[in-house]
Amino acid sequence: MSALYQQIAKRAKELEADTARFLGDMVRVPSFSGKEKEVCQVIMREMEAAGFDEVRLDGLGSVVGRIGSGPRVIAFDAHIDTVYPGDLSLWKSDPFSGRVEDGKVWGRGSSDQEGGMASMVAAGRIIKELGLNKDFTIYFTGTVMEEDCDGLCWKYLINEEKIRPEMVVITEPTSLNIYRGHRGRMEMQVKVGGLSCHGSAPERGDNAIYKISRIALEIEKLHERLLTDPFLGKGSVCVSQVFFTGPSQCAVPDSATISLDRRLTWGETKESAVAEVKDAAARAGYPDAEVTILEYAEAAYTGLTYPMEKYYPTWVTPENSPYIQDAVHAYEGALGRKPLVDKWTFSTNAVSIAGMEKIPCIGLGPGHENQAHAPNEHCPVDHLSAAAGFYAAFVARLNGKA
Numbered sequence: 001m002s003a004l005y006q007q008i009a010k011r012a013k014e015l016e017a018d019t020a021r022f023l024g025d026m027v028r029v030p031s032f033s034g035k036e037k038e039v040c041q042v043i044m045r046e047m048e049a050a051g052f053d054e055v056r057l058d059g060l061g062s063v064v065g066r067i068g069s070g071p072r073v074i075a076f077d078a079h080i081d082t083v084y085p086g087d088l089s090l091w092k093s094d095p096f097s098g099r100v101e102d103g104k105v106w107g108r109g110s111s112d113q114e115g116g117m118a119s120m121v122a123a124g125r126i127i128k129e130l131g132l133n134k135d136f137t138i139y140f141t142g143t144v145m146e147e148d149c150d151g152l153c154w155k156y157l158i159n160e161e162k163i164r165p166e167m168v169v170i171t172e173p174t175s176l177n178i179y180r181g182h183r184g185r186m187e188m189q190v191k192v193g194g195l196s197c198h199g200s201a202p203e204r205g206d207n208a209i210y211k212i213s214r215i216a217l218e219i220e221k222l223h224e225r226l227l228t229d230p231f232l233g234k235g236s237v238c239v240s241q242v243f244f245t246g247p248s249q250c251a252v253p254d255s256a257t258i259s260l261d262r263r264l265t266w267g268e269t270k271e272s273a274v275a276e277v278k279d280a281a282a283r284a285g286y287p288d289a290e291v292t293i294l295e296y297a298e299a300a301y302t303g304l305t306y307p308m309e310k311y312y313p314t315w316v317t318p319e320n321s322p323y324i325q326d327a328v329h330a331y332e333g334a335l336g337r338k339p340l341v342d343k344w345t346f347s348t349n350a351v352s353i354a355g356m357e358k359i360p361c362i363g364l365g366p367g368h369e370n371q372a373h374a375p376n377e378h379c380p381v382d383h384l385s386a387a388a389g390f391y392a393a394f395v396a397r398l399n400g401k402a
């Protein structure tokens, strides 16, 4: 192991308690999607104190920190919005305590994924202190609205802020493994019309609920036919919601709609997924059923609305990618063991970065994926220093210093 890697790991460990303190500071400021303004201020102050070269907000309100101004561009990304705590009776203590106890930081957002943000800022400090960067402009983004529309923030950064890195490290929780892909997803609806009439004489009408029910049962069969990929696993589809319209409880309904949660494995696209659902509707006897992809169009806390279709493409970075190889080298150097290279179950901002824009992504983050959106969420404190050490070591490696 190179002496530089050892020096990085030692410094990350020295900063560990302060990194946990910063994570607690973020957890104590609730930051639900679209309501991230205050936590962004906390993060900006921390980046400034760590010696970042530039710290600003973009139009959607994401924090954009920068170190270096070299010709090559990379980025580290953490989304800094969280989901709601859910049923408070399931929490053993305040979801926003941010307390450090039993070697863990506790509270909503600790694993998903303000822990990644805390480790990124510690890494930035180490990169500056040890002079690890030479060739790169390195962005450290604390991005908004991921929980509601993954990838939207980066669609904005790439297309509107013109930040186009050669690769991005996603810092969502990986239990300190290196991840290189996940399934994509899309949100669709299927709608059929009917003819309403008095419920006492249903033969006069055309019942839209019966029609959508037959389509729903075809969706159940469609799920069984979907592709399996050896790395990402099986594509899936399920009916997640059902809606109807009609004049009264004593009437035949005149329209019915189902929502679909579709997970896309390797080789499945928006076009293929829509065609399969149209085919399922035709098999049910309703080739004219209307299939739509939903749109996300909520306002950011800055007031800006930046609409996006709810199609989140599948992505995989090949195992033989030089970025994966550099990541493995840096990991072994800074953490002193071989990493597991694997994939996420959930979806991340890489859907737009890698899935849409074809910018290679790799993932490593503190905390565990099974803590995401769960009560009593926590993040191990030693993960924070390990991830910070890895990020700094990866930068050293890309600069040819280790």
Ligand SMILES: [Zn+2]
Pocket: 079, 112, 113, 172, 372
């Ligand atoms: Zn997340």
